[in-house]
Amino acid sequence: MATDAPGLVAFFNDMNLQGGVVVQETPKFDLDLYIQSYTGRTRFERLLTIGRCCVPLCVEALKAAVAEAKSGNDVGRYKEAYECIKIAAPSEPEAVLDQAWVDRVTRENRAQTHRLELQLKGYKNNLIKESIRMGNEDLGRHFESIGDLASASEAYSRMRPDVSTSKHIVDVGKHLVDIALQRRDWAMVLGNLAKITGIPSEDDKALQQYSKVVHGIALIGLEKFREAATMFLRIDAAKDMKETTDYSHIASPNDVAVYGGLLALATMDRKDLQVHVLDNQSFRPILELESHIRKAISLFVNGRYSACLTTLEAYRPDYMLDIYLQRHVRTIYSQIRSKCIVEYCRPFSRVTINSLKEAFSSPDQSLIKELIDMIHSGVLKARIDNIDEVLVTVNSNPRKAMQAMTIERTRLYEREAMERIRRMSLVAADMEVKNAKKFTAPSGSHEEATDMWFDNGGDPMATVESQA
Known part of the structure; x- marks a missing residue:
């Protein structure tokens, strides 16, 4: 490993220059157990993300990514992993390009594409709708396996005119959703998902789970965190989640627990957290898979804000390596931290800066600057007294608020009364038009x-x- 140290330094220096994410800490999960929770193409994507971002697991993850790519037919993914490990660990056997494998798989992919296209052409000549549908599906799966997502999407879309049952409609929709998810086209994900929502299916439970998970992930991508949290919290835990889970090629039940709990903590108040998360009997079995998330929510609800943030900070490296959360971890954590500061100051009219530093001191940034930013953005209604070093909360004038509410209610009552008088006058003057x-x-x-x-x-x- 010592001989690979210069390569690792160069690799992550390039990542920093490109604006990539670099995680110096070791995550709490075991890589082998972590990747076993997934199936399909997401395995490679997660391994490559960990290899590119995590310093302690870089070489191990990139070697696993190379092996995962060579177990399939996607030459582009193999070359992508090879380019990374060639810089990070040039002494590893995986850092040598397997040109023979590349040439062989490329030839096989071309031959398979030609064979499936000829087969589909024969089905079209015979005008058998079911055979045409299956031919397009086989061609779409082939294109997806070799990484040609645009052609795969076109092939799946051509299945629509030949579907004949509700199951076929659901299958087409799920194929298109999976492709859009890999391409990070969130609008297309939601559009195709809407076409299969509510359609009766043989396994309605699994379809509902799949739809809610994908919908929530798309909302995360669109930064609609409150709606995403609500979607994840509506997922019902199956009796045996490993057997009935229909979304392992996208996420795991542990991911659902993290997404739902973390986003709820960032966007919901204490009452909603108690009702919709901690007391949610259908979601609770999933939440128990990530007990630290449940612990952090309980600490927040009970007013132990410093302990809540400490618990979450211990797992930040894990979330920085998640393919869907990575871009949003800083924003989510910032929202949670701001909520904790606001809730900490809420019962008091004056809070000393020293007590805030003891509870919320952060080595990354100045607490005073953070408080100023919160005040300017309107999150924290307070002002800072630099002389006495206290934070003075600015409470809204309840008398003024009551007067404004009274005036508004009076206007509504006056408007309604005038409409009623006008109606009575029309009826009295026999000017009402009936059955016109x-x-x-x-x-x-x-x-x-x-x-x-x-x-x-x-x-x-x-x-x-x-x-x-």
Whole structure:
């Protein structure tokens, strides 16, 4: 490993220059056990992310990524992993390009593509819809396996005219959702997901789980954290999650626990956390898979904010290596920290800066600057007294708020009363039109139609009778 140290330094220096994420700490998960929770193409993506970002696990993860790529048919992914390990660990056997494997798999992929296209062409000539649908599905799966996601999406889309059952509709939708998820096209994910939501399925429970997980991940990508938390918290835990989980190629039940709990902690108040998370009997079995998340939420609800933040900080490296959370960890943690500071100051009119430093001191940034930013953004309604070194909370004037609410209610009451009086006056003057039909102007001039209207007292039925 010592001989690879210069390569690791150069590798992560390049990552820093490119604005990538670099995690210096060792995560709490075991890499082998972690990756066993996933199936399909997400295994390689997660291994490559860990290899690119985590200093302690870099070489191990990149070697596993190379092996994972060579177990499939995606030459592009193998070359991507090879380029990384060539810089990070040039002395490893995986750092030597296996050109023979690349040439062989490339030839096999071309031959398979040609064979499936000819097969599909024969099905089209025979005009058998089911065979055409299956031919497009086989071609789409092949393109997906070799990394040609655009062609895979086109092939899956061509299945739509030939579907004949609700299961076929669901299958097409799930194929397109999976492709859009790999391409990080969140709008397309939600669009295709809406087409299969509510469609009866043979395994409705698994489809509901799949839809909620994918919907929540798409909302994370769109930075709609409150809606994403609500979606994850609606997932019902199965009796045996490992057997009934239908989303292992996307995320694991542990990921669902982290996503739901962490986003709820960042966006919900204490009452909602107690009701929708801690007392949520359907989500609780999933939350127990990540007991530290449940502990952090309980600490926040009980007012132990410093302990809550300490618990979360211990697991920050793990979340920085998650393919969906990585871009949003800093924002989520910042929201949680701001909530803790606000809740800590809420019961008091004056809080000393020293007590805030003891509870929320951070080596990364100045607490005073953080408080100033929170005040400017409106998150914290307070002002800082530098002379006495205290934070003075600015409470809203309850009398002024009550007066504003009273005036608004008075205006609403006055508007409603005027409408009722106007209605009563119309009824009393016998000007109410009952069972009115659409008035058609007579074929004459506008002046004649107007005269006829007034001659009949504005009664549309009488006007129609006169017109007849």
